[in-house]
Amino acid sequence: MIPPAHAPAFLAAHGWGDAQILPLAGDASFRRYFRIVDGDRQAVLMDAPPPHEDPRPFIAVAEFLCEQGLTAPTILARDLEQGLLLIDDFGDVRLRETVDEAPHTEAGYYAGVTDLLVHLHARPPMDGLPVHGLEQWLDEVMLFSDWYCPAFDIEVDRDAFRAAWAEVLTPVEQDGLPRVTVLRDYHAENIMLVPGKDGIAHYGLLDFQDALVGHPAYDLASVLEDARRDVSPPVEAAMLARYQAETGRDIENAYWALAAQRNTRILGVFVRLWKRDNKPHYKSFQPRMWGLLERDLKHPALVPVRQWFDANVPASKRAEIWKAMGQ
Numbered sequence: 001m002i003p004p005a006h007a008p009a010f011l012a013a014h015g016w017g018d019a020q021i022l023p024l025a026g027d028a029s030f031r032r033y034f035r036i037v038d039g040d041r042q043a044v045l046m047d048a049p050p051p052h053e054d055p056r057p058f059i060a061v062a063e064f065l066c067e068q069g070l071t072a073p074t075i076l077a078r079d080l081e082q083g084l085l086l087i088d089d090f091g092d093v094r095l096r097e098t099v100d101e102a103p104h105t106e107a108g109y110y111a112g113v114t115d116l117l118v119h120l121h122a123r124p125p126m127d128g129l130p131v132h133g134l135e136q137w138l139d140e141v142m143l144f145s146d147w148y149c150p151a152f153d154i155e156v157d158r159d160a161f162r163a164a165w166a167e168v169l170t171p172v173e174q175d176g177l178p179r180v181t182v183l184r185d186y187h188a189e190n191i192m193l194v195p196g197k198d199g200i201a202h203y204g205l206l207d208f209q210d211a212l213v214g215h216p217a218y219d220l221a222s223v224l225e226d227a228r229r230d231v232s233p234p235v236e237a238a239m240l241a242r243y244q245a246e247t248g249r250d251i252e253n254a255y256w257a258l259a260a261q262r263n264t265r266i267l268g269v270f271v272r273l274w275k276r277d278n279k280p281h282y283k284s285f286q287p288r289m290w291g292l293l294e295r296d297l298k299h300p301a302l303v304p305v306r307q308w309f310d311a312n313v314p315a316s317k318r319a320e321i322w323k324a325m326g327q
Contacts, residue, residue: 001023004049004084010082019036020038021045023035024044030053044087046058057210061208062208064181071194073090073206076088096188099188110239114242117223123181130213132214132215137172140265141161143268157312160308165305168260171253181212185222186222186223187223190206191205221262227285260296260302263296267293287323287327
């Protein structure tokens with residue numbers, strides 16, 4: 001977390017020449033974040049180094065979200081050639097820690113993040129975003145067969161795996177519901193609680209540069225079946241019901257199918273981050289991911305996929321193997 005060498009000159013050019021540059025966070029990509037402190041002023045420096053990262057999608061989606069009345073960081077300064085952005089600092093109060101420290105607040109806060117999706121999904125999707133549909137869903141779940149299975153010497157029929165998922169996901173693709181802006185990484189560690197704002201504006205959005213146009217159930221499944229914290233099943237059920245009541249959309253089967261799809265993809269992604277990218281801390285999430293997926297697979301809409309898992313992935317190579325590794 002050493003700032004890029006060109007950061008001081010960038011900051012000086014935009015009136016922050018005397019500011020401190022403090023490490024803030026990294027993520028699963030090449031992006032890094034630093035807090036910029038100059039007296040009473042604070043901002044966040046995003047380092048999105050080219051050619052690995054391109055900050056322009058972040059800028060475009062941030063501006064779109066603000067136009068929809070949501071709270072996304074304002075872009076204070078930019079240098080696209082060097083991959084630097086100076087953006088609003090929403091502070092340190094995240095949804096994840098807030099709810100973990102006060103579990104009785106969970107239903108109230110999750111009602112807010114559900115209402116935010118209701119608000120966003122009532123508006124046309126952002127122009128120019130990639131489509132997130134059947135072919136993309138199927139390609140994503142193959143990360144499980146291509147990364148997870150080899151890591152634990154599980155021999156599988158990839159074509160049968162894809163076919164089982166196609167049987168489950170094709171009805172979701174064809175359900176006729178309007179497609180919406182999908183933030184894709186909508187979860188408790190990417191939602192800040194911004195002081196001085198009320199209602200859905202209280203929820204500051206981060207890490208949305210991979211936004212897509214896709215199914216309205218996807219982000220709800222993302223935030224309620226969170227890889228990083230356990231959402232209580234009663235709250236999950238209440239928020240699914242709340243979304244459907246507020247929108248008039250029946251997303252029940254799609255919710256469980258896309259939750260399972262997302263969780264299967266993440267099982268593969270987190271192994272890839274561990275094996276390829278030398279980020280072993282992602283192993284610690286795997287028992288939770290298996291717990292979520294096992295629950296998803298019990299839904300009647302998931303029968304073909306459940307049968308594939310039962311035939312191909314023994315219990316000893318699901319959550320049990322991670323617990324044996326001390327995760």
